[in-house]
Amino acid sequence: xxxxxxxxxxxxxxxxxxxxxxxxxxxxxxxxxxxxxxxxxxxxxxxxxxxxxxxxxxxxxxxxxxxxxxxxxxxxxxxxxxxxxxxxxxxxxxxxxxxxxxxxxxxxxxxxxxxxxxxxxxxxxxxxxxxxxxxxxxxxxxxxxxxxxxxxxxxxxxxxxxxxxxxxxxxxxxxxxxxxxxxxxxxxxxxxxxxxxxxxxxxxxxxxxx
Numbered sequence: 512x513x514x515x516x517x518x519x520x521x522x523x524x525x526x527x528x529x530x531x532x533x534x535x536x537x538x539x540x541x542x543x544x545x546x547x548x549x550x551x552x553x554x555x556x557x558x559x560x561x562x563x564x565x566x567x568x569x570x571x572x573x574x575x576x577x578x579x580x581x582x583x584x585x586x587x588x589x590x591x592x593x594x595x596x597x598x599x600x601x602x603x604x605x606x607x608x609x610x611x612x613x614x615x616x617x618x619x620x621x622x623x624x625x626x627x628x629x630x631x632x633x634x635x636x637x638x639x640x641x642x643x644x645x646x647x648x649x650x651x652x653x654x655x656x657x658x659x660x661x662x663x664x665x666x667x668x669x670x671x672x673x674x675x676x677x678x679x680x681x682x683x684x685x686x687x688x689x690x691x692x693x694x695x696x697x698x699x700x701x702x703x704x705x706x707x708x709x710x711x712x713x714x715x716x717x718x719x720x721x
Contacts, residue, residue, distance in 0.1 A: 512543060512583045513648070523578040530577075531650040534657075535677040537618045538611055539650040540587070547573065547584050616687075619679045622661035623687050627673055628718045629658045635673065637665055638717040646672040659684075684720060 515523040532538035550573050574581045598605055627635035637643040645652050663675030700708040713720045
C-alpha cells in the first residue's frame with residue numbers, strides 16, 4: 512500500500528505517518544482509504560482498473576504526493592465493491608461504526624485463529640511456532656510491542672513475520688474465544704509430602720490462555 516522510493520524515503524515516511532495507527536494495520540489501511548475517498552478518488556473516477564496501463568497512465572496526484580500505491584488502492588476498492596455486492600445479494604444488512612475499538616474487535620473476531628501472544632521481548636508464539644515477529648513494514652512496529660495481536664497471515668522470508676497485524680486486549684479473550692472452544696489440559700501432580708494437585712490450563716491453537 513505504501514510506496515517508499517529510495518531517493519525519497521524520508522519524504523515518504525513523513526507522508527505515511529499521518530495515516531499510521533500504531534494499534535492496527537487494518538485501521539491504517541482504513542485511514543488511507545478514507546483519505547483517498549475524500550481527496551484522491553475523484554481524480555481517476557473515470558479510469559477503468561481493468562483496462563488502465565499502469566505504466567503509462569497519467570499520474571494520480573494524490574497517490575503520488577502521499578506515496579501511496581495506486582494499484583493497491585484500486586485493488587482495495589474492487590474487493591470492497593465485491594464484498595458489498597455479496598452482502599447485498601445474501602440480504603445481510605451493512606452497518607457502519609467509526610469506533611477504533613469496535614473495528615479492532617471485528618477484525619479480531621475474523622482472525623482469532625491467527626492469535627499471536629508475545630513470549631519474548633519481540634517474538635510471538637503463533638500456533639506451534641515461537642519465533643514469529645511483527646513485520647517491519649507494519650504500522651505496529653515499535654519498541655513496545657503489544658502482548659497479544661491477530662494477523663492476516665504468517666510469512667517466512669529472512670524471519671517468520673506476522674503480516675496485517677491488529678492489537679487485541681486480554682480482556683477481549685473471553686468474548687472472542689468462548690470456553691467451550693478452548694482446549695483444556697489437566698496436569699496431575701502427586702508428592703508424598705503434599706496432597707494431590709490438579710492444575711487446569713486452557714489453550715487455543717497452541718497458545719496458552721490460562
